[in-house]
Amino acid sequence: MQDLLFDFISKYISLTDDEKNAIVSLALFRQVKKGAILLKEGEKSNDGYFVLKGCIRIYYIIDGEEKTTAFYTEMEALTPHCVIQKAPSEYYISCVEDSILLVSDPDMEAEMFSKFPKFETLCRILAEEFLAKQQINFDEFKTSSPEQRYINLLQKRPDLIQRVPQHQLASFLGIKPQSLSRLRARILEKIKG
């Protein structure tokens, strides 16, 4: 399991055995069951997550309805807004599947950064890279229709459509579950016709 992590890191920086050991000694691995809630609205938490295996999601409850806005799968990192802003969380985080996560918090990060400055470089690069990806995603979302967004998702993250319930996908696409059903039927119609 740790190998997955080090393979991932090696794409960005090279680590000595000392550094690997430091990470392992500080890192907290956590197994979580499908449906488990990692963070609730209103709670304060300092935990960030790196998904080694499985899938977690962010959702809001607005007017009593769940609105899923993001999924994180293998080799993706999620630092909740409340950790950065030091404020109560606006959203929930829960497990879509049984998952294995690497849990971090700012204190642990600070310790790593001071011992191994290289590690701060890694975090900076990851943040910059993820920010760039996030912006492209947002741009695509803004400039396309729900139907285009779904077709886009089919191509870019076909796994998500398999592993995630439709009603969660719907709000991820910015629409209602009924509209997603209809839209899927419409696309099938087009392919057949």
Add this chain to the structure above:
Amino acid sequence: MQDLLFDFISKYISLTDDEKNAIVSLALFRQVKKGAILLKEGEKSNDGYFVLKGCIRIYYIIDGEEKTTAFYTEMEALTPHCVIQKAPSEYYISCVEDSILLVSDPDMEAEMFSKFPKFETLCRILAEEFLAKQQINFDEFKTSSPEQRYINLLQKRPDLIQRVPQHQLASFLGIKPQSLSRLRARILEKIKG
């Protein structure tokens, strides 16, 4: 003008005079006229921008139509996707108003980082913070209607509605200019009625 920059930085880290001088000696200030194009689709560039004064925007040309997806105003930093990905740009960047920008590139950043590690910390924090903000923005976009998005913008960035043409705002809100006109009329109707 430099004071603006240092006041901003001082919110995150404290700088010695040496460090300030290093920034000034490496930094490139650039005055740009309204309408000037900083980056074109297909171009490769290594320049990142920090807006000291004015407003710049990102837009795509899709099927011959301009689609504006982002605005950057005072004290906001924009590192184009193509700088991170080392690939040709998918979008254009242009000046909405006469602006004063601080231009940076990866080489200059690397030099700063090695001389003053503190500066890498600043960049990491800014990237993390901006990422968190960006995600909240995206979440709000996904979970609200065009009308709600516009009302939201009225409250959060009223300045944008003043300084930016309607048709650019429209695509920023994910709709057509005609729909924005209609939506504004609808809101006025509600206030009157």
Add this chain to the structure above:
DNA sequence: TGAATACGTTCACTTAAGTTAAGAAATGAT
């Protein structure tokens, strides 16, 4: 200054998403 272009609004019409409700299918718990 005058012609051309770009911009914002309005209108009629089309298309698709939201809403409400019902029922079928899948899932989970006892």
Add this chain to the structure above:
DNA sequence: ATCATTTCTTAACTTAAGTGAACGTATTCA
């Protein structure tokens, strides 16, 4: 295995966004 709950789909109706076109009003620039 059965019952209850959740999830997904379908349908009819409402509402709002997309489309194409026209019109008045800036802006631009030759």
